[in-house]
Amino acid sequence: MPSPAPDCAPCAARDEQIAQLQDRLAWRDAEVTGLRGQVAAQDGELTELKDRIARLERAVSRNSGNSSMPPGGDDTPGRKPPRKQRRQAERDAAKKRNRGKQPGAPGAAMTWTVPDDTLDYYPEGTCECGADLGDAADLGVVRSYQQKEVPEPKAQTIQHDLHETLCPCGKTHTAARPPGVPDSAVSIGPRLRALAVYLLVFQHVPVERCRMLLSDVAGADVSAGFIHSCLARAASMAAGTVKLIKTLLIAAKVVGFDETTLRSGAAGEKKFVHGAFTERFSLFHLGARSLETMKDFGILTDFAGIAVTDRYGNYFHATWKNISGHQACLSHILRDLQDCAETYPRAYWPGQAREALRTLIHARNQASAGGLDAIPDATREPLEELFRRAITVALADVPRIPGPKNSTKQHPGRDMLEFCRDRQADVLRFTTDMDVWPTNNISERGLRPNKIQQRISGRLTSDDTTTDRLDIRSYIDTARKHGEDVLDVLHRLFNGNPWAPRHPATPDPRTTLRATRHPEHLKHHPRHTGECLRPDTGVFQAVNPQVDPADPGFGGRGELRFRARAVFEPNDMLTPG
DSSP states (O other), X not given: OOOXXXXXXXXXXXXXXXXXXXXXXXXXXXXXXXHHHHHHHHHHHHHHHHHHHHHHHHHHHOOTTTSSOXXXXXXXXXXXXXXXXXXXXXXXXXXXXXXXXXXTOOOOOOOOOOOSOOOOOOOOSBOTTSOBGGGSOOOOOOOXXXXXXXXXOOOOOOOOOOOEEEOTTSOEEEOOOOTTOOSSXXXXXXXXXXXXXXXXXXXXXXXXXXXXXXXXXXXXXXXXXXXHHHHHHHHHHTHHHHHHHHHHHHXXXXXXEEEEEEXXXXXXXXXXXXXXXXXXXXXXXXXXXXXXXXXXXXXXXXXXXXXXXOSOGGGGOTTOOSOOEEEEOHHHHHHHHHHXXXXXXXXXXXXXXXXXXXXXXXXXXXXXXXXXXXXXXXXXXXXXXXXXXXXXXXXXXXXOOOSOTTTOOOOTTHHHHHHHHHTHHHHSGGGSOTTSOSSOHHHHXXXXXXXXXXXXXXXXXXXXXXXXXXXXXXHHHHHHHTTOOHHHHHHHHHTTOOOOOOOOOOOOTTOOEEEOOOHHHHTTOSOEEEEEEETTTTEEEOBOTTOOTTOGXXXXXXXXXXXXXXXXXXXXOOEEO
């Protein structure tokens, strides 16, 4: 553009117009920049809201079928029930079942039995002729009715008199106090104490309601302090049985371990109940969700069998040097795979992995029912290959987010997939050993009463009392697994004769012992001889001086001491050689 001529009015007007346009363009550029900043901020807010909606939708979609949520939360308003429940509801709706007992369901009809008591009734009043019916002749029973009834509950005061006798030789003898009667002029009997503990621990009745129930139903006016004292006394008298249960769990081949939260102690504190379970034994321990609490529990430190657990890292810690192996709970893995199927609806691998695991579980149940030691290879190997391929594809489909492992949140299912890849033997161990359970449902069922107790009573204010409750629960649950009646074993407890599980007698302390390794070690040394190293303490350790230092069954470390170590009570034994 040519330079403006001096004193040129049109040129000056043109330059002024150009300057105005430049100012307007600069203003518009600034406005556009501001709008772009607003759009960028809105995009950020939109992304954050989308993430929040996704998290909320994921939280609402959680149920007992795709997460570790308890089934009790499946009917929460707005929450979608598991697919299994929906299908069952659809089938029920299609069948249009009538209310009440269904065809084929077991019934409980009352039958005519030999009565415990018989009451006779005679006509009363006067006859139409005016004669008194009390003088009428009895012609016998013409109609009988049987009725189930409970006797009127009423606490009795029983006086125990101890007599003294004189022998012909001149020596006197005094009768001993009967079991359950303390050295006190006035006390409460063992049946009433057993009933209080039964209501409090087994039926989860709160203390005040337990006191009212004993007063209203049994006619026994007791205090809340008495009920608490029953807990402490029962836990103290059951201590020997609880210790024996712990020893037998340490010596078991397969044990399930789990933990759950419990509100105990001061307000704001959260504790965890740790549990160890088999088909015959149950044991509970109160503490934190930490490695130290697991050490204090005292099972895994000496346990040399197979631990069935979830994927909590402390169960796989290097501290537990004696453990022969793990079995990861497949219920958790199947729930996580169901979550993956819902999170990645176009992916094929979640269904393939689930189907492979479920078929393996079914094959394991059939093999166990048929008396086999393992699933036949022809059935097992193709299914394991399907599972491995599904995991391989899944790991490529769900990439890992870079960052520290303990602080970087991964895509749904990624941690589970890496576990299945890195610990495949701990996922599929049940396929080669019928003694190993594929799921840890036995532990989850064992811990569930503690959650019921918490729902009813809320926070348990004393850790010591909570520990007493858990020890009594260990005693009760183990007795029930052995077919014992709860009230009966509690009554025996307060009579000074606590129930205890049966176990073999003690061998001679100098007897040579044999300890059997687990299946993965049997191929190296089917039998390991040993001896009682410390008969004074009851600690038995099996040793084998002929062990090859390179023996894979001992980790190739040349250790002569048998890894399966346990503390045995005086009445326990290993198999004599």
